[in-house]
Amino acid sequence: MRKLLSALIAATLTTTAAWAADGENVVIEPPEAVSREDGLSAWDRVYEVASHPRCSNCHVGASGRPMWSGPSYGRARPHGMNIVAGESRIGAEYVLCSTCHAYRETLNDMPHAAPQVAMNWQLPPAEAEWFGKSSVEICEQLRDPERNGDRGLLELASHLDHDLILHWAWNPGGGREPAPYSLQEHVNDVLAWGVAGFPCTSDTIEGEDG
Ligand code: HEC
Ligand code: HEC
Secondary structure, eight states: OOHHHHHHHHOEEEEEOOTTTTOOOOOEOOOOOOOOOHHHHHHHHHHHHTHHHHHHTTOOTTTTTOEEEEEESSSSEEOTTOEEETTTTTTTTTSSSGTTTTTOOOOOOOOTTTSSSOOOOOOOOOOOTTOOEEHHHHHHTTTTTTTTTOOOOOOOHHHHHHHHHHHHHHHHTTOOOOOSSHHHHHHHHHHHHHHOOOOTTTTTOTTTTT
């Protein structure tokens, strides 16, 4: 594990996101060493992002029902119009997400219109359920390759599979609240948490002689 980590740390990767809504590139540069304490503080910030409506509205479980929550929605409730993502997670069994959540280049500045940021707007796998979960629950599942899509630290940090959606989450428009911090700060926090050994507050710490 230690070897793997140093190999990961040796790799410095820059994702060029020319299409990013904010026009900025995300730099993936893991720090050399991070204490457990600093790793836990970084996790706290990662959790603030993960539990924010711009992320958790999609990160729902087996029900397949996306959420409408957060101040711009008022009361938290399942997606209107009986939308269900199904096992396909794209609504193939019912109504396709892309029927309304198609991609368009213009800003999503109309309140209560369907966000249109990517043709592959869809729910993550049910194991990536975050909505309503505690910090410890999300911490334990996000470091578990069996539940995080078999991702290592760099893959987790780069979120390559849904970059467009992530860039939208920090710049949503239409009166929606952006996710806290910035995409770059979030990436840095994920990297710091990983380099610290993915600590969760639920871990039992072995004694000096243990
Ligand atoms: C439109 C729905 C949607 C939104 C909004 C969304 N995600 Fe995701 N997320 C996905 C999908 C789909 C996947 C699965 C991608 C894959 O595995 O290829 C995913 C996977 C992930 C993963 C991989 C680990 C795992 O548990 O599967 C992380 C980390 C992640 N998202 C972070 C975020 C963060 C942080 C935000 C908010 C800033 C966010 N997501 C918002 C749809 C979404
Ligand atoms: C018939 C049109 C329609 C379809 C089909 C549809 N949506 Fe939506 N969706 C909307 C509208 C409209 C909103 C915004 C509602 C508002 O802001 O009051 C929305 C908002 C959302 C949000 C909240 C985004 C946020 O954080 O502000 C998520 C998540 C979402 N949809 C996921 C999905 C998924 C996943 C599918 C496919 C399973 C889907 N939607 C299918 C119309 C649709």
